[in-house]
Amino acid sequence: xxxxxxxxxxxxxxxxxxxxxxxxxxxxxxxxxxxxxxxxxxxxxxxxxxxxxxxxxxxxxxxxxxxxxxxxxxxxxxxxxxxxxxxxxxxxxxxxxxxxxxxxxxxxxxxxxxxxxxxxxxxxxxxxxxxxxxxxxxxxxxxxxxxxxxxxxxxxxxxxxxxxxxxxxxxxxxxxxxxxxxxxxxxxxxxxxxxxxxxxxxxxxxxxxxxxxxxxxxxxxxxxxxxxxxxxxxxxxxxxxxxxxxxxxxxxxxxxxxxxxxxxxxxxxxxxxxxxxxxxxxxxxxxxxxxxxxxxxxxxxxxxxxxxxxxxxxxxxxxxxxxxxxxxxxxxxxxxxxxxxxxxxxxxxxxxxxxxxxxxxxxxxxxxxxxxxxxxxxxxxxxxxxxxxxxxx
Ligand SMILES: [Zn+2]
Numbered sequence: 001x002x003x004x005x006x007x008x009x010x011x012x013x014x015x016x017x018x019x020x021x022x023x024x025x026x027x028x029x030x031x032x033x034x035x036x037x038x039x040x041x042x043x044x045x046x047x048x049x050x051x052x053x054x055x056x057x058x059x060x061x062x063x064x065x066x067x068x069x070x071x072x073x074x075x076x077x078x079x080x081x082x083x084x085x086x087x088x089x090x091x092x093x094x095x096x097x098x099x100x101x102x103x104x105x106x107x108x109x110x111x112x113x114x115x116x117x118x119x120x121x122x123x124x125x126x127x128x129x130x131x132x133x134x135x136x137x138x139x140x141x142x143x144x145x146x147x148x149x150x151x152x153x154x155x156x157x158x159x160x161x162x163x164x165x166x167x168x169x170x171x172x173x174x175x176x177x178x179x180x181x182x183x184x185x186x187x188x189x190x191x192x193x194x195x196x197x198x199x200x201x202x203x204x205x206x207x208x209x210x211x212x213x214x215x216x217x218x219x220x221x222x223x224x225x226x227x228x229x230x231x232x233x234x235x236x237x238x239x240x241x242x243x244x245x246x247x248x249x250x251x252x253x254x255x256x257x258x259x260x261x262x263x264x265x266x267x268x269x270x271x272x273x274x275x276x277x278x279x280x281x282x283x284x285x286x287x288x289x290x291x292x293x294x295x296x297x298x299x300x301x302x303x304x305x306x307x308x309x310x311x312x313x314x315x316x317x318x319x320x321x322x323x324x325x326x327x328x329x330x331x332x333x334x335x336x337x338x339x340x341x342x343x344x345x346x347x348x349x350x351x352x353x354x355x356x357x358x359x360x361x362x363x364x365x366x367x368x369x370x371x372x373x374x375x376x377x378x379x380x381x382x383x384x385x386x387x388x389x390x391x392x393x
Pocket of ligand 1: 169299
């Protein structure tokens, strides 16, 4: 890589076992199609894939109650009166649920370990990003919170200032909750406004408790927000906070359900916008976090047209092998997908010909997103010694 960064990709077919079954939108085919597209484009040529082991109970219990871990392990055998959010439409019980979810956690932990040991500067596990899982219950398709476990592990292995950035369309509530009292972890979530989307949290007034006040940051965006407005909000808030917080590591949840075609939510980003986000995250890791960047996946339910392209861009960005949006989607990838879904309109190129250029906030343009930006800056910036009204901050 040009700047001397090293990077690793966590992947193993075993991760496909996190399968909520039936018509559930969280379908592991999205992971398989992503890896196949990345391979078809040569993005993974010569890259050794890191194969994870399941996380141990001790690792899971960094974040989760013992009783919950037991409930998850026993759920496929019990089948009734499960509690803990298990056995619902969102979080159905499936065979070997504990083992499959532990492996997802193990993937994010392996990525964290490689960065902590100095073996690599960056690592990505697209199977990770189960950001809604809570201490004692499953939520929003998430059983164990792999990313919170990985951050907790990092806090015990040489890191005491970690910035977590969550760009999934849903609020990163589980990760926020895990570190709501911990000033060592800055959590920043950009999401569709909670008045119009589950889980209904993520207002700018959620700031963190006690000494951690100001280390929970929430940027709720209006439905219909497109790439330029999303990026305007991101750049109006995130770089300044990273500049003052000075993280040693960036952890990012890279859900792609913010796409215009996603069936579960109503933001209007494009694959090009996702690519621009990843490039911005990489630049921020270089500038503010010593080049260290741990990226995980997350939501994303347009399985054929969006997730494979967007997460191929994520992997490529982590590896410094950026793929131009004009590059054709290879027939090697398209042909089997066409057989799988003969009626689907499949993508032709790696982009959508969308302009992601944006005007930086502070130009007084009075865009719809500017109220959201002002609300966040006014709530958070003074707690970091920053001026909410000064565009230079
Ligand atoms: Zn989501």
